[in-house]
Amino acid sequence: MKIDSFRTILALAAGLLATASTCGFSYITSDSSGLPFKWPPGSLAILIKLDEAGSSTTFNAGAQFSAQRWSAQLGDLQITTTTAAAGAATDHNHVNEMVFAADVFGKKFDTNVLAVTTTWVLGNQRTEGDLLFNSAISWGLYDGPRTSSTVDLRRVALHEMGHLLGLDHPDEAGQTVSAIMNSIVSSVDNLTADDITGAQNLYGPPGGAPANDNFASAVTLTLTNNAVTVTGTNVNATKQTGEPLHAGNSGGRSVWWKWTAPGAGPVNLDTRGSYFDTTLAVYTGSALTSLTAIASNDDLSATPHVQASAVTFSAASGTTYLIAVDGFNNNDSNGADTAGITLNLAFTPSGPTLPVITTQPASAIVTAGNTLSFSVVATGADSYQWQFNGTNIGGATSATYSISNVILSQAGAYRVTVTNNVGSVTSDNATLTVNTPTPPVTPPSSGGGGGGAPSLWFYGALSVLALTRFWRRR
Ligand SMILES: [Ca+2]
Ligand SMILES: [Ca+2]
Ligand SMILES: [Ca+2]
Ligand SMILES: [Ca+2]
Ligand SMILES: [Zn+2]
Structure with missing residues (x-):
């Protein structure tokens, strides 16, 4: 007491x-x-x-x-x-x-x-x-x-x-x-x-499940000087069908991060600073139901009792690791423990590393005729090659790729491959959506007549996100 x-x-x-x-x-x-x-x-x-x-x-x-x-x-x-x-x-x-x-x-x-x-x-x-x-x-x-x-x-x-x-x-x-x-x-x-x-x-804050509740919504970890600390919460998180037991515990309120190793070397990962009894597990694989376990831990120390979790593993260059943090579940009917999470990752590359994309290109919506630019920020990059729907774009070899006078057929998926003497990494896709003026539609007919055609159409100013349209009949 x-x-x-x-x-x-x-x-x-x-x-x-x-x-x-x-x-x-x-x-x-x-x-x-x-x-x-x-x-x-x-x-x-x-x-x-x-x-x-x-x-x-x-x-x-x-x-x-x-x-x-x-x-x-x-x-x-x-x-x-x-x-x-x-x-x-x-x-x-x-x-x-x-x-x-x-x-x-x-x-x-x-x-x-x-x-x-x-x-x-x-x-x-x-x-x-x-x-x-x-x-x-x-x-x-x-x-x-x-x-x-x-x-x-x-x-x-x-x-x-x-x-x-x-x-x-x-x-x-x-x-x-x-x-x-x-x-x-x-x-x-x-x-x-x-x-x-x-x-x-x-x-936790008011609201529903955290954004990285589901495996497919794992948040990418971006390292600075080979280390990163992020915070989050597993309050109102859930366990998905087919999800493995993290650290052998039933858990029930997991959240996910992911990290692609830019080189080979040991990784130290822990949840020190979290506000509850965590479990921690690292996997490889692309589907939740067929993951390969790499490392896991419940409590990093029994004496003294430290209920944060810690693992070390050897990263392979270019491999993406899925990281789950769950709450320990002692099966007392309250479910897995929950609260704020602190996740710390430190990587010690044993040799040269791939470029690391620190800012992914962002999707954009533009109106035909306008100009737009896609940009990537990467460390350790020697060269860039942008792609449209998976095909290299001639001359698009800088960190920024600009398109002037955008036309409808340029809508699609854009990404960039960043290369140095170790190898290449490819960014996430950014989607370009091109707005064009909406073609006229037949206005409602009046009375019992035979479909009065519009006499006059006005298109309001076309902006990036909003299309304003007016019409009137004679
Ligand atoms: Ca009382
Ligand atoms: Ca979950
Ligand atoms: Ca624990
Ligand atoms: Ca409990
Ligand atoms: Zn007081």
Whole structure:
């Protein structure tokens, strides 16, 4: 059990209202795994018991408002609330309660403490939290600058719910940011960008599955100086039919990256910095159901227990590696663990390497008669050859290929092969779409007549993306 306090020291409040300049969120972490404690996906139910039966106070509604503000920012967790007449909370009864209390389950509130959140955990998983608001404080409900007469319950509820979610005090972690999660109540009356980023690292942003949920949507890793660190999330990700078990674990919420080795040499790949118990696996192959396993890992260390994953493998020049990151699934009915991912890849080429395309050519839509250019950015490139529908284009041997006075027949797939003395790599296809004026269509006939033909057509300005057309009849 961890007891956490929210202190009020008015004399210091103004000096702490610095503008956010760095990300300062921090977490309540497990001593054994170092990972944040968090709730599994789904609903986090809080029983709010702040208003006396028959009283006219509206603290329950204020706390519900705060719960809604958090829920609106989260991807796979929603705080749900029910209310009941004011009463005591019970420690370790598997009900998350929010109450006014004269003490913390028999222990006195420390001096100046407004509220306390007590929590229980099992492994990395939070199982209960009670939010105890000091009944000796004069509480109110208001926005804006805090006053000396009453303390706004809504902002304190936001703060304590942040603890329930897993956030700690950034100011006590040595950071200077504007945050509802700072340890001293201030004029901050709503969630700040820092609070939201901190919570979304644990529960993901609102929305559906991440863009790289499916194997076919693996995101390409682009290395700089032979290394890259990317971030992502497996919140709301899924497992596809036929998908292999990554690191031998059932998982269930995988996301994918891919990387084409520009040369031969050892690769170090890990998920250090992720916010949950990951699994990691590397494959070759083009179809999800017929992949060849190259390397996989669940926990990179048993003692000390590090639940991030790490693999090393020997890359072959020109081979594309598919990288899956999933959450460890301990089959407790909550599915695979989820949260923000950090993926680190470092490559040590043992010899010269192929060119590396760092910016792929982009698809374009143009109107006939206009000019367009396709460009590629590649490191280690000696020469370029552009292709149209798979056939070399004469003279198109620079990093940029321009077409002036585009005609309809030039619509199609463009790509570029980039070559050096080790070999060649070919870019992704970029699609050229050519717009032309739409031919006239027969307008609706009037009355019972025999199809009145249009007398006059006007074509509005043709732009790259929009075609505006007007017509009228005599
Ligand atoms: Ca309880
Ligand atoms: Ca997936
Ligand atoms: Ca793990
Ligand atoms: Ca689990
Ligand atoms: Zn606090």
